Amino acid sequence: xxxMKGVMSRTGAVLFGLMATGRAIVAAGTGLRDIGDAADFxxxxxxxxxxxxxxxxLQVAGAFLFAEILIKDxxxxxxxxxxxxxxxxxLPAFCSADLQQAxxxxxxxxxxxxxxxxxxxxxxxxxIGKTPMVKLHRVGSQLACNLYAKCEFMNPGGSLxxxxxxSMVEAAEREGRIKPGDTLIEPTSGNTGIGIALAGAxxxxxxxxxxxxxMSREKQVVLEALGAEIIRxxxxxxxxxxxxxISVARRLxxxxxxxxxxDQYSNPNNPRVHYExxxxxxxxxxxGQVDMVVMGAGTxxxxxxxxxxxxxxxxxxxxxxxxxxxxxxxxxTEVGTYKVEGIGYDFIPEVLEREVVDEWVKTTDQHSFLLAxxxxxxEGLLVGGSSGSVLFAALQKAPKLKAGQNCVVVLPDGVxxxxxxFVDNKWMRDNGFFESKMAAGQVGDILEKExxxxxxxxxxxxxxxxxxxxxxxxxxISQLPVTSGGVLVGIISxxxxxxxxxxGAGDTNALVSKxxxxxxxxxxxxxxxxxxQESLRQSNAVVVVDAARKPVTILTRIDLLDYxxxxxxx
Numbered sequence: 001x002x003x004m005k006g007v008m009s010r011t012g013a014v015l016f017g018l019m020a021t022g023r024a025i026v027a028a029g030t031g032l033r034d035i036g037d038a039a040d041f042x043x044x045x046x047x048x049x050x051x052x053x054x055x056x057x058l059q060v061a062g063a064f065l066f067a068e069i070l071i072k073d074x075x076x077x078x079x080x081x082x083x084x085x086x087x088x089x090x091l092p093a094f095c096s097a098d099l100q101q102a103x104x105x106x107x108x109x110x111x112x113x114x115x116x117x118x119x120x121x122x123x124x125x126x127x128i129g130k131t132p133m134v135k136l137h138r139v140g141s142q143l144a145c146n147l148y149a150k151c152e153f154m155n156p157g158g159s160l161x162x163x164x165x166x167s168m169v170e171a172a173e174r175e176g177r178i179k180p181g182d183t184l185i186e187p188t189s190g191n192t193g194i195g196i197a198l199a200g201a202x203x204x205x206x207x208x209x210x211x212x213x214x215m216s217r218e219k220q221v222v223l224e225a226l227g228a229e230i231i232r233x234x235x236x237x238x239x240x241x242x243x244x245x246i247s248v249a250r251r252l253x254x255x256x257x258x259x260x261x262x263d264q265y266s267n268p269n270n271p272r273v274h275y276e277x278x279x280x281x282x283x284x285x286x287x288g289q290v291d292m293v294v295m296g297a298g299t300x301x302x303x304x305x306x307x308x309x310x311x312x313x314x315x316x317x318x319x320x321x322x323x324x325x326x327x328x329x330x331x332x333t334e335v336g337t338y339k340v341e342g343i344g345y346d347f348i349p350e351v352l353e354r355e356v357v358d359e360w361v362k363t364t365d366q367h368s369f370l371l372a373x374x375x376x377x378x379e380g381l382l383v384g385g386s387s388g389s390v391l392f393a394a395l396q397k398a399p400k401l402k403a404g405q406n407c408v409v410v411l412p413d414g415v416x417x418x419x420x421x422f423v424d425n426k427w428m429r430d431n432g433f434f435e436s437k438m439a440a441g442q443v444g445d446i447l448e449k450e451x452x453x454x455x456x457x458x459x460x461x462x463x464x465x466x467x468x469x470x471x472x473x474x475x476x477i478s479q480l481p482v483t484s485g486g487v488l489v490g491i492i493s494x495x496x497x498x499x500x501x502x503x504g505a506g507d508t509n510a511l512v513s514k515x516x517x518x519x520x521x522x523x524x525x526x527x528x529x530x531x532x533q534e535s536l537r538q539s540n541a542v543v544v545v546d547a548a549r550k551p552v553t554i555l556t557r558i559d560l561l562d563y564x565x566x567x568x569x570x
Contacts, residue, residue, distance in 0.1 A: 165195020300352020
């Protein structure tokens with residue numbers, strides 16, 4: 001009889017069970033009396049809330065039976081069955097082939113016998129991760145390879161960002177940098193904010209989220225429900241602008257006591273949690289047979305962490321990044337606007353290591369939203385728009401894979417955040433993502449027809465109201481686009497100026513940025529005319545911009561009427 005008590009992590013417990021079994025069986029004929037002696041010899045200083053006590057002596061003749069009993073008891077204690085493939089992979093190399101096979105059989109039998117395990121957790125943070133992998137049958141039917149979806153939208157907060165929200169908070173607590181009652185501030189496109197707010201609700205933190213105006217109303221509602229305070233920032237503000245969500249967060253941190261920015265853009269726990277968990281789950285689910293992984297990139301932490309871990313074990317695995325047109329993560333310097341949320345940026349975050357990405361695919365809003373809708377309709381996966389971006393990239397790159405090879409698409413978030421956006425047929429029509437029979441052609445067609453249009457006059461945001469009034473009087477115009485370094489940031493009209501002065505501000509030496517309207521209706525040269533038509537139903541004028549968001553011209557309702565009346569769309 002022997003007793004063995006040890007403190008170790010749940011993962012360590014199962015590793016201990018398998019390794020100690022193999023080592024003790026081998027050692028049984030060399031002087032060690034039982035598994036306890038072997039455990040003390042091999043693992044003299046294990047620690048954590050796990051205790052294993054048995055009165056079953058180890059006999060060489062009964063080694064196989066004991067292996068089954070031990071594995072079953074360890075698995076029952078740990079309730080972490082999703083890790084069993086990893087644990088089986090670390091059986092000691094010096095075990096005989098017969099013993100390894102017997103231990104694997106015993107482990108599988110124990111897992112089957114324990115399949116009705118109770119899913120009991122201390123809090124919702126423990127549920128984060130271990131998301132399912134689902135084979136896709138219809139959207140990738142033309143591919144020779146197997147196509148699997150890692151369903152990160154099934155995390156409690158609805159996205160893979162739950163992982164980093166939990167990881168960054170817990171790491172900061174361990175390091176003594178934060179404590180319950182402190183204020184956590186995070187600039188985010190929404191999902192990381194939800195992950196941090198989820199942790200904040202459980203741990204007891206005040207959470208403030210700075211969120212660009214582009215992001216969905218649904219994200220704000222969820223954040224508010226979790227108790228977070230929301231500050232909206234201009235979508236068009238560059239990352240280093242004083243008005244950007246990043247700069248506003250930093251200013252708040254300097255003003256508030258006990259305030260901290262965990263900073264997903266530079267926090268090493270962002271890629272680390274994906275290296276340690278997300279990547280390992282993918283490897284486990286496919287027995288290590290991973291030939292291509294396709295992911296979107298926002299901060300770049302997820303694709304960096306997953307890529308580094310998988311390439312350590314599968315060096316030939318192809319890592320593909322999906323990056324929207326208008327983002328510079330894939331390279332280049334041309335910044336533009338796009339409606340897909342959660343991926344792409346106008347700067348390179350510190351946590352993104354671009355060298356670990358083998359290939360990039362530039363994606364468009366239309367492809368992304370239409371494919372996300374296909375994932376919902378044809379596969380029953382309630383995903384967000386960026387999942388369509390990832391699928392588009394996979395459909396471009398996976399044809400090079402052969403039958404029997406595996407491609408994994410990581411689907412980052414769910415449909416909940418976009419119920420009034422791409423899921424809504426009217427929204428899709430209004431934004432030109434459905435073909436319209438009302439007006440064919442693109443905005444550029446209107447400009448080609450009116451080649452004699454006068455040059456556009458703009459105001460710079462550093463000009464004064466007095467300057468702008470003088471320009472309007474001289475040029476005989478009633479509204480001006482406002483730019484910052486040539487990039488559109490707003491629009492100013494006679495009405496805006498009149499209301500500003502009438503409100504008592506009265507200082508005509510004030511900068512025009514103080515009274516301009518930041519909510520500008522914008523279209524591109526390749527925007528469908530049907531989209532322009534919908535925009536002009538809600539606005540008197542629309543600013544046409546190029547790919548760098550530099551104003552080209554202003555279109556009004558009369559411009560569209562002239563074009564349609566001419567029959568040019570045919």
